[in-house]
Amino acid sequence: MAYDAEDTRRRIFDAAAAEFAEHGLAGARVDRIATAARANKQAIYLYYGSKEKLFAAILRAKLEEVRVSVSIDPDAVAGSVGQLFDWYQEHPELIRLLLWEALEAGYEPDESERERRDGFREKVHHLVDGGVAQHLPEDARVRAAQDLLFTLMGLIAWNFAVPRMCRVVLDEETDQAALARRRETVIEAARRLATTPDASKAGSRSKGSGG
Template sequence: MTYDAEATRQRIFTAATAEFAAHGLAGARIDRIATAAQANKQAIYLYFGGKEKLFGAVVRAKLDEICHAVTLDPSTLPESVGLLYDWYHENPELLRLLLWEGLEVGDGPVEGERERKDSYRDHVDGLMAAGMSDARTAQDWLFTILGLVAWNFAVPQLRRLLLDEDDAERAIARRRAVVVDLARVLAERAQAAMR
């Protein structure tokens, strides 16, 4: 039987995603990742260079997934926001990773910061190419849209308490409709401002 380095790397990555989403950077343990990945700890250090770099790689990869899955364009905003909402619902680990990162790093630099900033700049540039007047407007708009969607999954207990809905899936569907409707209003406003 031959050693498959790429398969090992993928198992480590999958195990690390689950471990970091559950425990954050500080609480995650390399030995648990290695056990779940059926790999040795040395492979983790060899392929990823340590826990902090592995965490950064996991966050960047999950962000890349969503960036390739959804494009925010003012002309198709309601549909895009619906897709973004669905993606967060089906992939809760990204939001957990970002929340852990925020708790542990605060406003300090993050692993892979330059690449992540460049990715967000690409989205801002795309919004400007679609007709937004300036970078600040596009940045604020993007940040607001991301918050509008993500908050629904960041605080499930608040969703349950505030919405007075016993069925979580029905509450999520109801919130999706509201968020998409708000996106429609924002898109109409953005379109009017671009004329």
């Protein structure tokens, strides 16, 4: 059978993603990745250069995956947040990778930070162009959209970062029950956060005049 380089890369990537999610960057072992991927260590270094670069490549790919799979629709923020909540529930490895990065990678900017900034700038401008924070002066809209985006990300991610705490605080017996409650709460919170003050006042006036 001919050697399939792309298949080898895919197996290494999948095995390394699982290894890093479980053990972090420092605790991950290239030997275990090679065994799980049915590849040799030389192939890992050939394709990715180092364990650190492999971790960075996986995190970058996972972030790109969620970016492509789900976007925040300015006209339907609550629905988009529900979809994003579901994506994180189906892909718990991303939260674990981000937590490991925060614990182990330090605070100095790395070569991937510019790429990430560009990706989030694109999302923010999509929100602004779609009318988010339109009640604010033009120079304040970008900042408001940035804050909204990060707040929504936090509302979603914290549920999966501390699932036991979620279960305990909500006094639920299972993670599934706790997450089902949180999903509805997060969607409603997103709807309220994305509602401009002007729209809220207009809604209140129309209800009052309808007597």
